[in-house]
Amino acid sequence: xxxxxxxxxxxxxxxxxxxxxxxxxxxxxxxxxxxxxxxxxxxxxxxxxxxxxxxxxxxxxxxxxxxxxxxxxxxxxxxxxxxxxxxxxxxxxxxxxxxxxxxxxxxxxxxxxxxxxxxxxxxxxxxxxxxxxxxxxxxxxxxxxxxxxxxxxxxxxxxxxxxxxxxxxxxxxxxxxxxxxxxxxxxxxxxxxxxxxxxxxxxxxxxxxxxxxxxxxxxxxxxxxxxxxxxxxxxxxxxxxxxxxxxxxxxxxxxxxxxxxxxxxxxxxxx
Numbered sequence: 513x514x515x516x517x518x519x520x521x522x523x524x525x526x527x528x529x530x531x532x533x534x535x536x537x538x539x540x541x542x543x544x545x546x547x548x549x550x551x552x553x554x555x556x557x558x559x560x561x562x563x564x565x566x567x568x569x570x571x572x573x574x575x576x577x578x579x580x581x582x583x584x585x586x587x588x589x590x591x592x593x594x595x596x597x598x599x600x601x602x603x604x605x606x607x608x609x610x611x612x613x614x615x616x617x618x619x620x621x622x623x624x625x626x627x628x629x630x631x632x633x634x635x636x637x638x639x640x641x642x643x644x645x646x647x648x649x650x651x652x653x654x655x656x657x658x659x660x661x662x663x664x665x666x667x668x669x670x671x672x673x674x675x676x677x678x679x680x681x682x683x684x685x686x687x688x689x690x691x692x693x694x695x696x697x698x699x700x701x702x703x704x705x706x707x708x709x710x711x712x713x714x715x716x717x718x719x720x721x722x723x724x725x726x727x728x729x730x731x732x733x734x735x736x737x738x739x740x741x742x743x744x745x746x747x748x749x750x751x752x753x754x755x756x757x758x759x760x761x762x763x764x765x766x767x768x769x770x771x772x773x774x775x776x777x778x779x780x781x782x783x
Contacts, residue, residue, distance in 0.1 A: 539626045543639070546619035553612040560605050561591065596654050610682040620646065652782045653683070659698045663782040664688060666706050673751035673771075676712045676778035677727065687714030688779040689726045692735050696754070699779055700766040703756035710769070712778035715752035717770070721745060724752065739767030748772055754779075 565588050572580040587598040597606055620643040627636035656663040667679065673687075680687050690696050690713060703711055714727035724732035724743070732752075739755065749770040757765055 539623045540635075543619045543623045546616045550609075550612050550616040553609055557605070557609045560608065561597075561601065564601065564605060565591075590654075596652075599654060607682045610684050613684055614681050617643070617647065647783070652685075656780075656782060657702065660694065662695075664699065664702065665780050666702055666708065666711065666777060667780060668706060668708065668777050670775035670777055672773060672775060673712050673716070673778075676776075677714070680714075680778070680780035683780055685780045685782040686727045687712060688781040689714050689728060689730075690735065690737075690754070693737070696735070696737055696766055699754055700756050702779075703754070706777075708777050709757050710753045710755045710776060712771075712776050713752050713754050714781070716750050717743070717745075718750040721750075737766060737768050739764055739769050742768060743770035745770060746772075 565584060569581060569584045572584060590596040591598065620639060623639050624636050624643070627633070627639060652663045653665055656665040658664075663685075665685075667676070671679070677687050688699060690699065699711075699713070703709075715724050715732050716727075717724045719725070722743075722745075724736075726732060743749065749772040751771055753769055753771045753776055755764050755767050755769055
């Protein structure tokens with residue numbers, strides 16, 4: 513319920529500075545509704561994980577399996593202290609929180625934008641601080657690899673770009689965004705280790721042909737690493753993949769290519 517308490521503090525802070533605004537402030541009401549929904553979903557999530565731990569421990573004890581009991585105890589402590597999900601936690605439980613969490617983050621960002629547009633800088637700043645605290649609590653997979661303050665995981669289950677986008681969001685993250693050559697090289701090295709020739713990352717020009725935009729809405733401007741004659745929109749290719757290797761073409765290492773409806777592995781990122 514800690515998040516709910518933080519929500520009350522935020523609402524109180526905003527209320528003290530918006531007395532000149534109507535009681536039916538739509539932005540604040542939408543944010544409050546999103547936070548309440550998240551708090552309810554989080555309580556259900558915690559109860560589900562606790563029940564799962566309890567059941568596993570009971571089964572292990574009934575078999576007299578001390579090694580497994582100790583392992584479960586360690587996993588429970590890591591989850592409680594660091595919010596690290598056990599690798600064996602059922603996917604249905606893992607993904608239970610993802611959608612509502614994403615909606616809550618979007619509600620925060622929408623509120624910050626609207627407050628700023630209206631010149632309500634105090635509310636915007638308070639909401640921005642609350643968003644930072646909220647995002648700190650996001651669940652990052654235990655086997656995600658950290659690089660320059662971000663976390664990445666290669667999903668070795670080929671699928672289309674749109675579905676890859678959805679899966680990353682369900683996991684509380686997003687398709688990888690590449691801001692510089694260091695991040696580009698890091699991802700290529702991870703793909704090479706996994707023996708994967710190419711993977712989806714989070715950019716597309718599906719809305720406006722030739723205007724490549726990252727998953728967060730920012731344009732692909734400051735850094736890009738397109739391969740020769742790319743992007744070429746061959747056959748209506750709207751999605752970005754990063755290449756680790758093409759057999760017989762060493763010059764394609766670490767290059768980008770626009771692709772279409774193919775199924776590929778993909779890289780999820782948690783900021």
